Amino acid sequence: MNDDIVLLPLTDDDREQFIKDNQEAFRYGATEEFGLRDDHFEEDGEIISHKTISDSIDAGKAYRIMLGNEKVGGVVIQTDGEHGDLDLLFVSPKAHSLGIGYRAWCAVEKMHPEVKLWETVTPYFEKRNIHFYVNRCGFRIVEFFNSHHKGPHDDEDFEMFRFEKRIER
Template sequence: MKKVGLEPLKADDKERFILDNQEAFRYGATEEFGMRDDHFEENGEIISHTTIEKAIIEGNAYRILCDGEIAGGAVVRINGDKGDLDLLFVSPHIHSKGIGYAAWCEIEQMYPQVKVWETVTPYFEKRNIHFYVNRCGFHIVEFFNSHHPDPNDPDTQADNLMNDGMFRFEKRMN
C-alpha cells in the first residue's frame, strides 16, 4: 500500500508547484475539449500563474507526497470553522490510485476545527466532480455561470472560464 502524506510547500518549490498544477488542469481540459479549447485564463493554461500564486500566498500550501515522491499539491484557507479548498491536484500520470482521496483525508485530519469545507471546480472537470461528490462527500450547492456569477469573485464579471460554469461544493463535517 502506498503511503500518502502532506508537507508544507517549500519556497524553492513554488514555481514547480505552479507548473504541476497547471499541467494537471490542462490535462482535464484537453481530455474534454482537445486542443480546440478556449477555456484558458492565459497562454493555454486553465489556471493562471497569478491565480495559483495568489492562492499560495493567501492560504496554506502543501505538496502531496506518495512514497516520498511528489505526487501533487493542495492549498487550503482556514477561517475559524470554515475551510476553503482552493487547489487540489494530482499528477495526471498517477490518477486513479487513491492518492487524491488519501491527501484529502489528511487535510481533514489536519484541520479538525473545520465544520464546513468549500471548493469549486469547472463544469467540464468530470473527474473532479466525481471525486468531490462520490469520493469525498461534498455536495453541489451552487452553479456559477454568466446568468449567476459568483458575487465574491470580481473575475467572474469578465468573459472567462468562470462564466462558462463553475460548481461550488460544500462538505459539512459531523
C-alpha cells in the same frame, strides 16, 4: 492506508514547480474533455493562470502531496475557525486513479478537525473532479456560477460549480 501519503508544507524552492505541476494537471483535464481546441484558458494556453495559483498560495497554506519520496500533487487550503476553503487540489496525471487525491483529502480533514464546513469550486467541465468531490469526498453541489448567476469574481464569465461539505462531529 494513508501512511504512504504525506502532506509537506510547500517550500520556496519548490513554488514554481508546484505552479507548473498544477497547471499541467488542469490542462490535462481540459484536454481530456475538449481536446486541443479548448477555449477555457486564463492565460497563454493555461486553464489556471500563474497569478491565480500564486495568489492562492499566498493567501493560504500550500502542501505538496508526497507518495514516498515522489511529488505527486499539491493542495492549497485556507481555514478560519470552523470554516475551510479548498482552493486547489491536484494530482499529477501520471498518478491518477491510485486513490492519492482521496487520501490527501482525508489527511487535510485530519489536520483540521476544527473545520465543520469545507467549500471548494471546480469548472463545470471537470467531470473527474465533480465525481471526486461528490462521490468520493462527500461534498454536495450547492451553486452553479454562470452568465446568469455570477460568482464571487463578477468579472469572470467562467462556469463553475461550488461545493460544500458539512462535517458533523
